[in-house]
Amino acid sequence: MSEWVSTRLGDVTSQVQELVKVASGTEYPLLGVKWYAEGPFLREVVTSETSKATRFYRVQPGQFIYNRLFAWKGSFGLVGEDLAGSYVSNEFPLFDCDRTRLLPEFLSLHFGQRSVWSYVARVSTGTTASRNRWKESQFNDYEIALPSTAEQRRIVDVMAAVDAQVNALGAEKRRAASLLALVRNAYPEGTECALSSVVSSIQGGKSVQASDEKPQFGEPAVLKLSAIQLGSFVASEAKRLDDLTGYTDAHRVEEGDLLITRASGSFDRVGYATIARNVAPQTYLPDLIWRIQTKPEVCSTTFLAHLLCSPSVRSMITSSARGTASMRKINKALLGSLRLPIPSSEEQSKYVRQCDAVASEVEALDLELADLRAFRSALLASLLNQEIEIPEAYDALLEEVS
Structure with missing residues (x-):
């Protein structure tokens, strides 16, 4: 070397x-x-x-x-x-x-x-x-x-090849996400109802000062806003909670909960909704995230989750947000006043199946992209820490290919 x-x-x-x-x-x-x-x-x-x-x-x-x-x-x-x-x-x-x-x-x-x-x-x-x-x-x-400029060039070339794969996979994920938006926006017709008439409650969390340290498995934790993405839940986005004073079981996040952000410093992230999946035990709601409970005989949780993520409903939510440039918020009255089409349970199930099929593809691509980015990071560190050396034979190989 x-x-x-x-x-x-x-x-x-x-x-x-x-x-x-x-x-x-x-x-x-x-x-x-x-x-x-x-x-x-x-x-x-x-x-x-x-x-x-x-x-x-x-x-x-x-x-x-x-x-x-x-x-x-x-x-x-x-x-x-x-x-x-x-x-x-x-x-x-x-x-x-x-x-x-x-x-x-x-x-x-x-x-x-x-x-x-x-x-x-x-x-x-x-x-x-x-x-x-x-x-x-x-x-x-x-x-x-x-290293020598020849070695630098080898490292640059190898990383460029990996970046090309990252970019290609990212483009594939964006295409799948665009398709998901189209599928979600093609929701079935139904009786127009105020959101407040199809939910039994909109529950808030609790404001708390917590460190930014990630919790160990089983330790009490409070969700970060970044845990709620548009139609996806990132369970690892949580902060360790050292003081449970004021928290009750009503604040605990359960598997299958429909969660929505009521505030964000980014305008287009207000009102992000998703279903909580793979929730760690003793995970609690912060005050900037709500849990929405539907009336199951009227509206399924998964149907409402996809509907809230559709571009047209998202537009209604963001346009109702109020606040300053640094923090936009929605309130329960405005959210409850949203008028949404609520079709029959059969039509709801059909819509959910269509959305879930595309959403699962987006999720799979997202996981693959995360793995590829982790590989890229590890490879770059190994190359720059001289743990991996690209042999000079690589230069001859490039000449043959060209």
């Missing part, structure tokens, strides 16, 4: 600041950088009339970019060809790599690791956690273990 050399980034990269003064009548496409190493994206287009900025910095394809404010969230990536001609503010440093020693794609892979984000979070500085910055001087002083 060849020797990897610990190298200061300032010795193999150079910051680029192509300053452009804002001119009247000119549009400036501004980039942001997504969290979790998902890379740069076109955030907005501004002019001198819509922005107070007096200058921006032009970006070029192939440059490494990060967000100083959210580096601790993994806000790193490479500028792609599709973003040529875009601009950034000074909160988004840009760097060129000395390609004789460091490939930008290899650098991007390195900063795609959660262990690196954790390090950046520890050393970022600011007056508050939300204003923490990882400054350019810290980037320059950061040391990275570098």
Whole structure:
């Protein structure tokens, strides 16, 4: 195995600041950088009339970019060809790599690791956690273990092949999810009823201060909002609950419960509904999640769950949400006033079977995608920790294929 050399980034990269003064009548496409190493994206287009900025910095394809404010969230990536001609503010440093020693794609892979984000979070500085910055001087002083550029290229190529599989599977899942939305939206006609007339209760949880630590199996836990996805339940999204004061059996989540989020910091996530599955014992409801109990002789729980996830009903729910930009909420009166078509029990069962068939395919793809992403993460860590070496024979193989 060849020797990897610990190298200061300032010795193999150079910051680029192509300053452009804002001119009247000119549009400036501004980039942001997504969290979790998902890379740069076109955030907005501004002019001198819509922005107070007096200058921006032009970006070029192939440059490494990060967000100083959210580096601790993994806000790193490479500028792609599709973003040529875009601009950034000074909160988004840009760097060129000395390609004789460091490939930008290899650098991007390195900063795609959660262990690196954790390090950046520890050393970022600011007056508050939300204003923490990882400054350019810290980037320059950061040391990275570098193999030869030939080895870097092998690692980049292997990870690109894995990423292609991740992207293909992700696209397949999105197609299945789109089909599920269509199937859910094709609900049968029925007697239009207020939601309040087909449910026996809408029960809330309890507000509690809990650590972010995940519970061990069997330990009391309270659900996080992220446990409730659109039509799917993530049982592992829970926080350990050290104090059960005020909680009763009425707050406990049971298998098969229909749950709905009554508030969210994200507008389109308000009113997410799902059936609780594989619930760990002693799991409790927080105050931002409701349990809806239907009148079984009128409406089945699974029918209502799929109906609440249909695009047209989702639109009614989100349009009824109230609150601030940082927290949108629905209340029981507004939710209960929603008028929904309630068909016969036979038609409900037929609709549920159709939705469940597609939903099971989406769930299977989701699990496969999660496994593939876990494999990608483990593979990347093993390659960058020199636990796995790609032999030089790989180069000859590529030449034969090409």
